[in-house]
Amino acid sequence: xxxxxxxxxxxxxxxxxxxxxxxxxxxxxxxxxxxxxxxxxxxxxxxxxxxxxxxxxxxxxxxxxxxxxxxxxxxxxxxxxxxxxxxxxxxxxxxxxxxxxxxxxxxxxxxxxxxxxxxxxxxxxxxxxxxxxxxxxxxxxxxxxxxxxxxxxxxxxxxxxxxxxxxxxxxxxxxxxxxxxxxxxxxxxxxxxxxxxxxxxxxxxxxxxxxxxxxxxxxxxxxxxxxxxxxxxxxxxxxxxxxxxxxxxxxxxxxxxxxxxxxxxxxx
Numbered sequence: 001x002x003x004x005x006x007x008x009x010x011x012x013x014x015x016x017x018x019x020x021x022x023x024x025x026x027x028x029x030x031x032x033x034x035x036x037x038x039x040x041x042x043x044x045x046x047x048x049x050x051x052x053x054x055x056x057x058x059x060x061x062x063x064x065x066x067x068x069x070x071x072x073x074x075x076x077x078x079x080x081x082x083x084x085x086x087x088x089x090x091x092x093x094x095x096x097x098x099x100x101x102x103x104x105x106x107x108x109x110x111x112x113x114x115x116x117x118x119x120x121x122x123x124x125x126x127x128x129x130x131x132x133x134x135x136x137x138x139x140x141x142x143x144x145x146x147x148x149x150x151x152x153x154x155x156x157x158x159x160x161x162x163x164x165x166x167x168x169x170x171x172x173x174x175x176x177x178x179x180x181x182x183x184x185x186x187x188x189x190x191x192x193x194x195x196x197x198x199x200x201x202x203x204x205x206x207x208x209x210x211x212x213x214x215x216x217x218x219x220x221x222x223x224x225x226x227x228x229x230x231x232x233x234x235x236x237x238x239x240x241x242x243x244x245x246x247x248x249x250x251x252x253x254x255x256x257x258x259x260x261x262x263x264x265x266x267x268x
Contacts, residue, residue: 089151089152089153089154089246090151090153090154090177090180091153091154091155091177091246092110092111092113092177093110093111093113094108094109094110094111095108095111096108097109097203102228102232104207104224104225104228105205105206105207105225105228105229106205106206106207106208107203107204107206107263108203108204108206109201109202109203110199110201110202110203110204111201112198112199112201113177113178113183113199114178114183114186114196114197114198114199115157115175115176115177115178115196115197115199116136116139116140116150116175116178116186116189116194116195116196116197117136117173117174117175117194117195117196117197118132118135118173118174118175118191118193118194119132119171119172119173119174119193120132120171120172120173120174121169121170121172122169122170123169123170125158125160125170125172125215125218125243126214126215128170128174129156129158129172129174129243131174132158132172132173132174133156133174135174135191135193135194136156136174136176136194139176139189139190139191139194140152140176143189143190143191144187144188144190145187145189145190146187146188148187150178150179150182150187151181152176153176153177153178153179154246154247155177155244155246155258156174156175156244156245156246157174157175157242157243157260158172158173158174158175158242158243158244159172159174159175159240159241159242160172160239160240160241160242160243161239161240162239162240173197175197178196202262202263203262203265204242204260204261204262204263205225205229205234205236205260205261205262205263206258206259206260207221207222207224207225207228207258207259208256208257208258209221209257209258209259210255210256210257211255211257212255213243213245213255213257218257221257221259222241222243222259222261225259226238226261229261234263235263235264236261236262236263236264237261237262237263237264238261240262241259241260241261242258242260242261243257243258243259243260244257244258244259244260245257245258246258
């Protein structure tokens with residue numbers, strides 16, 4: 001049997017849910033590429049309004065017999081949820097700061113945590129984020145000294161230390177939050193460009209926005225946040241700042257992006 005015969009084909013009468021089940025059930029090693037290419041094309045079907053309705057539909061249609069089948073079923077449900085709706089991903093814990101009256105930003109205090117990070121220099125934020133993401137994704141796929149896969153988390157943060165001028169390179173640090181089960185003792189990375197970052201507790205002003213973010217959008221949202229902070233006269237540091245993304249590129253609606261500006265701490 002040829003490998004092509006194993007690939008699911010989107011046929012008339014299939015809806016997106018059926019196709020996803022076929023794709024995730026396929027033994028072909030190209031399932032991820034198939035899914036990506038199919039989702040990029042108009043296929044004449046409508047996504048349900050919410051991610052939960054899709055997951056309920058999947059739950060009904062997947063096979064429900066035998067313990068092995070049940071485990072496989074749960075794994076497929078989790079995979080679909082993470083890919084399309086960014087559900088089930090661990091995130092760092094924070095406390096919302098009371099007393100903030102602004103409607104266009106939040107104030108959060110993040111607890112001390114460990115992150116897996118990599119640093120790059122360059123002129124363009126988006127290019128640095130892509131290169132950094134590839135290094136970190138390789139780490140969670142098993143490129144570490146324990147050869148273990150690490151769960152994907154959210155968000156992916158990009159710390160930006162701007163250069164001294166418009167023609168100067170900036171420093172970028174791309175980071176994945178390390179999931180709870182590895183916080184105490186994260187697997188050591190095999191790549192010397194990847195390292196464990198110990199973040200102390202910090203407070204950030206957070207502006208949220210939607211859509212597929214790009215470098216221009218990040219800059220515009222950062223400027224809006226800085227204007228709001230100046231308006232309110234709150235203490236902040238203008239650099240470094242963070243760009244933050246929560247969603248897989250496969251998530252088409254209700255996307256979540258943020259920019260963070262750090263609160264200036266009082267000197268004692």
